[in-house]
Amino acid sequence: MARLTAERIGKSFGDLQVVSDVSLDVRDGEFIAVLGPSGCGKTTLLRMIAGFEPVTTGRLTIGDTVVSDAGIHVSPERRRVGIVFQNYALWPHMSVAENVGYALRVAKVDRASRDRRVADALALVNLTGLEDRRPANLSGGQRQRVALARALVAAPSLVLFDEPLANLDVHLRASMEDEFADFHKRTGTTIVYITHDQAEAMALADRIAVMDHGRLIQLATPRTLYHEPANAMVAAFISQGMLLPADILTAEEAGRCRARVLGQEVVVRCRKGERPRADATLCCRSDDLAFSDEAGGGFAAEVKRSIYKGGSLRVEMAPASRPDLAMHMSMPDSIDLTDGARPNVCIRSGWIIPAEMA
Numbered sequence: 001m002a003r004l005t006a007e008r009i010g011k012s013f014g015d016l017q018v019v020s021d022v023s024l025d026v027r028d029g030e031f032i033a034v035l036g037p038s039g040c041g042k043t044t045l046l047r048m049i050a051g052f053e054p055v056t057t058g059r060l061t062i063g064d065t066v067v068s069d070a071g072i073h074v075s076p077e078r079r080r081v082g083i084v085f086q087n088y089a090l091w092p093h094m095s096v097a098e099n100v101g102y103a104l105r106v107a108k109v110d111r112a113s114r115d116r117r118v119a120d121a122l123a124l125v126n127l128t129g130l131e132d133r134r135p136a137n138l139s140g141g142q143r144q145r146v147a148l149a150r151a152l153v154a155a156p157s158l159v160l161f162d163e164p165l166a167n168l169d170v171h172l173r174a175s176m177e178d179e180f181a182d183f184h185k186r187t188g189t190t191i192v193y194i195t196h197d198q199a200e201a202m203a204l205a206d207r208i209a210v211m212d213h214g215r216l217i218q219l220a221t222p223r224t225l226y227h228e229p230a231n232a233m234v235a236a237f238i239s240q241g242m243l244l245p246a247d248i249l250t251a252e253e254a255g256r257c258r259a260r261v262l263g264q265e266v267v268v269r270c271r272k273g274e275r276p277r278a279d280a281t282l283c284c285r286s287d288d289l290a291f292s293d294e295a296g297g298g299f300a301a302e303v304k305r306s307i308y309k310g311g312s313l314r315v316e317m318a319p320a321s322r323p324d325l326a327m328h329m330s331m332p333d334s335i336d337l338t339d340g341a342r343p344n345v346c347i348r349s350g351w352i353i354p355a356e357m358a
Contacts, residue, residue: 002063002080002157002190003028004049009058009068010214011044018044020214021058029188033195033205037237041214046160046194050083051076063157082151082159086166088143090135090150096122097131100149121153124187125179141172145179152189161193165200177203198238202226210234226285227269228351235283235353242327246282248352251275261347262299262319270352277355284350286330291343298346301327303337313337317345 004026011019019041026032034042047053048060051067051074059069062081067074090099101118109117122128125145135143144164151159161180165173181204184191195201201208202222209219210233218230229235232243246259248270257270261282268282292298300320307314315329315337327345337343 003061004158004190004192005059005061006045006049007059007061009045009048009055009060011041011048011053012056018214019048022211022214022216023058024209024216024219026190026192029190031184031191031193031204031206032209033193033201033207034209034211035195035198035201036211038196040211042194042211043162044214045211046162046192049158049192050081050160051079080154080157082154082156084144084147084151084159084161084164086163088135088147090143090146092135095132095134096127096138096146099135099146100153103150103154117153117155118149121149124152125149125183139172140168141176141179144168144176148183152187156189158190158192161191161195163195163197164193165195165197173200180204210237212237228271229283229353232281232283232353235281235351239285240328242284242325243353244282244284244325244347244350245322246280246352247278248274248276248280257352259352261350262321264299264347266347266350268347268350268352271354274352274354280355281353282347282350283353284327284347286328288347288349289327289329290346290348291329292346298344300342301345303339303341303343305339306337308333317343319345 006022006024008021008023010021022045034045036042048055048068054073055068060067062079066072067079097118100121101114104114104117122131125148127145127149165176168176177200193204205222207219207221208225210217212233218225218234225234225238229238229241235241236243244261246261249258249260251257251274254272255269256267257274258265258267259280259282301317302320304316304318311333313331313333313335315331317327319325
């Protein structure tokens with residue numbers, strides 16, 4: 001295991017700034033997911049950690065060793081970092097054992113030690129007994145585990161995953177999520193996991209780093225990201241949060257305030273110290289909304305369409321007073337809402353985005 005510390009690192013390619021001023025502290029044995037839209041810089045960040053790219057600015061430390069800064073660049077093979085790629089990168093003409101032990105053979109590790117370490121690595125990923133198979137004779141999940149064993153055989157201090165489940169079908173991805181979670185629990189390996197899939201990140205990571213336009217926007221637990229996004233980008237990106245204009249009327253107590261949203265006065269969550277203001281933004285999730293059964297309660301909305309999700313409906317709508325605002329709710333499929341219906345909707349909760357981050 002090893003601690004990973006990035007201190008204001010950046011990466012430029014000529015005049016193009018790809019990663020800017022990223023600081024990240026990954027604790028020993030922690031599982032960190034790096035999440036963000038395409039082009040946000042997450043893969044470049046992984047390449048800097050792995051040693052494939054030197055940092056342009058800042059300092060990168062693994063354990064107690066500075067591996068990259070303005071004057072130092074430690075090569076990938078000297079960093080004790082294991083990497084699991086999206087495409088597995090297995091040699092098709094080699095057996096499972098040969099693929100896993102290839103780096104040890106290149107490093108001239110003696111045969112007895114090599115065989116023992118390969119066997120240990122395969123046991124860690126539940127592939128004992130498949131040593132002689134070729135990659136073509138393995139399932140997608142088994143090939144993924146071979147790639148993981150190959151990363152582990154050199155006893156890395158840190159393991160990097162580059163969107164490892166992107167090429168698997170839905171059912172196999174769910175199975176491999178369980179495998180990765182079990183592997184991390186058993187080994188306590190420090191992991192940095194690059195993904196664009198929010199469900200993967202939420203299911204696996206201790207903390208999630210959200211990136212956008214090359215910058216680290218928020219680093220927090222999955223629960224905090226969902227319930228207390230730091231700014232509008234995180235609020236909208238994580239689980240399709242809805243952003244609504246709000247006027248904060250009073251700060252009633254620590255963590256709560258009264259606000260006017262779409263003509264409705266509601267008590268919502270907010271950061272301690274929030275003050276009355278007229279330019280606030282409320283983040284709402286689907287569960288924060290409900291149809292009002294009171295005459296005149298809530299605000300009028302118009303249903304744009306209902307999408308069947310298998311046992312539930314995603315109801316997309318807009319407030320009658322603000323047709324430019326897109327909103328959605330999850331409802332039981334027993335509810336029949338036709339396009340153009342105008343139910344009343346009430347806001348039950350939400351999170352006021354902090355003023356300086358909105």
